[in-house]
Amino acid sequence: MKVVLIGAGNLATNLGKALHRAGHELVQVYSRTESSANALATVLKCPYTTHLAEVTKEADIFVIAVKDSALQTLATSLLAGRESQLFVHTAGSIPMNVLPFGRRGVFYPMQTFSKSKEVDFSVIPCFVEATNETDIQLLRRLALTISDTVYELDSDNRRYLHLAAVFCCNFANHCFDLGSKLLKEHGNLPFSVMLPLIEETAHKLHVLSPHEAQTGPAVRWDTNVLDKHLQLLADTPDLQKIYQLLSQSIHDSQTSQ
Amino acid sequence: MKVVLIGAGNLATNLGKALHRAGHELVQVYSRTESSANALATVLKCPYTTHLAEVTKEADIFVIAVKDSALQTLATSLLAGRESQLFVHTAGSIPMNVLPFGRRGVFYPMQTFSKSKEVDFSVIPCFVEATNETDIQLLRRLALTISDTVYELDSDNRRYLHLAAVFCCNFANHCFDLGSKLLKEHGNLPFSVMLPLIEETAHKLHVLSPHEAQTGPAVRWDTNVLDKHLQLLADTPDLQKIYQLLSQSIHDSQTSQ
Numbered sequence: 001m002k003v004v005l006i007g008a009g010n011l012a013t014n015l016g017k018a019l020h021r022a023g024h025e026l027v028q029v030y031s032r033t034e035s036s037a038n039a040l041a042t043v044l045k046c047p048y049t050t051h052l053a054e055v056t057k058e059a060d061i062f063v064i065a066v067k068d069s070a071l072q073t074l075a076t077s078l079l080a081g082r083e084s085q086l087f088v089h090t091a092g093s094i095p096m097n098v099l100p101f102g103r104r105g106v107f108y109p110m111q112t113f114s115k116s117k118e119v120d121f122s123v124i125p126c127f128v129e130a131t132n133e134t135d136i137q138l139l140r141r142l143a144l145t146i147s148d149t150v151y152e153l154d155s156d157n158r159r160y161l162h163l164a165a166v167f168c169c170n171f172a173n174h175c176f177d178l179g180s181k182l183l184k185e186h187g188n189l190p191f192s193v194m195l196p197l198i199e200e201t202a203h204k205l206h207v208l209s210p211h212e213a214q215t216g217p218a219v220r221w222d223t224n225v226l227d228k229h230l231q232l233l234a235d236t237p238d239l240q241k242i243y244q245l246l247s248q249s250i251h252d253s254q255t256s257q
Numbered sequence: 258m259k260v261v262l263i264g265a266g267n268l269a270t271n272l273g274k275a276l277h278r279a280g281h282e283l284v285q286v287y288s289r290t291e292s293s294a295n296a297l298a299t300v301l302k303c304p305y306t307t308h309l310a311e312v313t314k315e316a317d318i319f320v321i322a323v324k325d326s327a328l329q330t331l332a333t334s335l336l337a338g339r340e341s342q343l344f345v346h347t348a349g350s351i352p353m354n355v356l357p358f359g360r361r362g363v364f365y366p367m368q369t370f371s372k373s374k375e376v377d378f379s380v381i382p383c384f385v386e387a388t389n390e391t392d393i394q395l396l397r398r399l400a401l402t403i404s405d406t407v408y409e410l411d412s413d414n415r416r417y418l419h420l421a422a423v424f425c426c427n428f429a430n431h432c433f434d435l436g437s438k439l440l441k442e443h444g445n446l447p448f449s450v451m452l453p454l455i456e457e458t459a460h461k462l463h464v465l466s467p468h469e470a471q472t473g474p475a476v477r478w479d480t481n482v483l484d485k486h487l488q489l490l491a492d493t494p495d496l497q498k499i500y501q502l503l504s505q506s507i508h509d510s511q512t513s514q
Contacts, residue, residue, distance in 0.1 A: 068482065093474075093482050110450070112457055112472045114465060123453045149450065157444030163486050167436035168451045169458045170473030171503045172429040177467035177510060179424035187414030193367070193406065194425045195462060196380045200369055201426045202459040205452060210434035215369045216427030217350075222325065225350050229420050238509065242502055246428045249495060253434060 001142055004056060005029045005044075006074065007065035008036035010113035011090055013043075015065060015146075018121035020044050022145040027059050057081050061142065063107060064099075065090040072098050086135055092162030095155035096129050105130035105139055108158060109147065112169050125149040127158055178239060211253065218247035219254055258399060261313060262286045262301075263331065264322035265293035267370035268347055270300075272322060272403075275378035277301050279402040284316050314338050318399065320364060321356075322347040329355050343392055349419030352412035353386050362387035362396055365415060366404065369426050382406040384415055435496060468510065475504035476511055 001024050005016050008031035020026055020043075029048040031037035041048035049055060055078060062082070066074055068091050075087065079100050088105040089098075096106045106129040111119055126147045128139035136152060143150040153161065176198060180191045204213045217225035226247055233240035258281050262273050265288035277283055277300075286305040288294035298305035306312060312335060319339070323331055325348050332344065336357050345362040346355075353363045363386040368376055383404045385396035393409060400407040410418065433455060437448045461470045474482035483504055490497035 068479065093485060110454055112454060112461070112470075114461060114470060114472065119457060125450045125453060149453075151446065151450070153444055153446070157446075159485070159489060160439050160443035161446065161450075163489055164436035164439040164451065165454055166473055166475075166486065166500075167432045167439065169454050170471070170475060170507070171499075172432040172455070173458050173467055173471055174475075174503055174507050174510070175424045175429040175432060176462065177471060178506070179421035180467050182417050182421040182424065186417035187410055189408065189410070189414075189418065191462070191466065193382045193408070193418075194421065196382065196406075197367055197369060197422055197426050198429070198459050198462065200376060201430055202455050204369070205433065205448070205455065209448065210430055210437050213369075214427070214430055214434060216423055218423075218427060218431075225325065228350060228416070229423065232416060232420055238506060242428075242506060243423075245499055245502060246431055249435070249499060250427070250431050252495065253431070 001025070001060040001138075002027045002058070004059040004062045005040070005065065006055070006062060006078070007031060008033070008040040008048075009065065009067075011109070012063075012065035013040055014111075014113050014119055014121065015063065015090070015109065016040055016044050017118075018146040019142075024142075024145070028056050030055050052077050057085075059085065061085075061138070062087045063090065064088070068094055075099050075101070086130075086138070088130075088139065092127075092165065093159055095159075096131075097155065103131065103135055105135055106155070106158065107139055107143065108153075108162075110161065110165055112173075121146045122148050125151065127151050127153040127161065129154055129158070178242070214250060214253070216250070218250035221251055221254075258282070258317040258395075259284045259315070261316040261319045262297070262322065263312070263319060263335070264288060265290070265297040265305075266322065266324075268366070269320075269322035270297055271368075271370050271376055271378065272320065272347070272366065273297055273301050274375075275403040276399075281399075281402070285313050287312050309334050314342075316342065318342075318395070319344045320347065321345065325351055332356050332358070343387075343395070345387075345396065349384075349422065350416055352416075353388075354412065360388065360392055362392055363412070363415065364396055364400065365410075365419075367418065367422055369430075378403045379405050382408065384408050384410040384418065386411055386415070435499070471507060471510070473507070475507035478508055478511075 003024050004027050005012055026044040026046040029037055029041045032050055034050050037048040037050055086103040087099055087101040088107040092108050108127040109124045111124045124147050126143040130136045183189050260281050261284050262269050283301040283303040286294055286298045289307055291307050294305040294307055343360040344358045345364040349365050365384040366381045368381045381404050383400040387393045397407055440446050
């Protein structure tokens, strides 16, 4: 398919590379930042522009992968002359209907993208949505050329999927970060000592549900250990609060199921 | 080495198997539960007892791997007749000095053990402590026969290590569990859609610190997304509270570093 990429950030870069490898024709890259546009266009061997007015009018699909806050304004200024084109955005938390196009959709690859680490797109689940069956099938076919796992999902349920991803990725990672701070301040151990534990915690989920996999003092409601841990955190009330709330929530999850 | 195993739970079972495979002689297994003692002794091809009075008096090391709450009482009743023997416990959060023996120590393999999933001991970091250099070296040598990563660590710093492990394992897993509940209630997607994201979140830590790896609306302080997420959680105030506290903590971590 002929694809125009609007945006040149982490997601646009990873997605563009995957589409390129799958044999799609990247027609053009747009970014308002010259260096970003140039860098991505070089990798994708395609022209680029930093002016919205110069974005091409012909392609099978226009993929808008920009900051959430810029999405709607940018989309609106692309409408004229492209009324019959298919535009999709890539944001998990934003409804499809913010796009002003007749043929609009969503192409949400659920993954955490960091600049310095390339990801294997084939294992990333992609969630697609569009206003009519033909476009849904087009998005599904496109997604299947780069990913093994493709679901159709409407905007309402995608909001919850995105929220669940915040818990599973962003909040879990913050727990790792808080653990790393404790390690740094006591005993001078490298954070690498935690990696086998973290990997096993993630790996377990292939054979157990997170509920079944739960271990630790809170699930046993071992108040002796819990109280000692709260004492250790006495100088860091914010951490203590988090410890308390998560332990209580683990405990409540046990009794409610 | 000749090893006596006091306890037959998840940790004792995994540790016993690893020691057995490494060629150590498991002299005896004790558990007050006949079925557990029998099951583990069968695997380790050694005798077992369910009576403390029948625990052997001769071995190079006695490993006590029982519930934290049972540790001290059980240890005390083993003292008579074994005054010159080396006893270690395996608990991350308990100081070495709860053991009443002259030769006492700690052998803490930091991992999350579940009944239904065997673990590769070689990648599990082991933390050892004892009262004299000879016993420390003995524990270090023993640990190195089953693990590639062995550290000496005193009781005070081990408490913080254990606390850090609660954040990195138990709390992270609870974040997975909360995500899984959201998924179950909205859109009927299987939890398996989250596994690539969770694995990438863990895998990233080989090349980035958790602080560098942090992504999501809280790190960008994207109040538009944050507010929408809080609205989605309006019916579950406990979850909303957790969302609020962790997002604030992510935000604070950004500005404090």
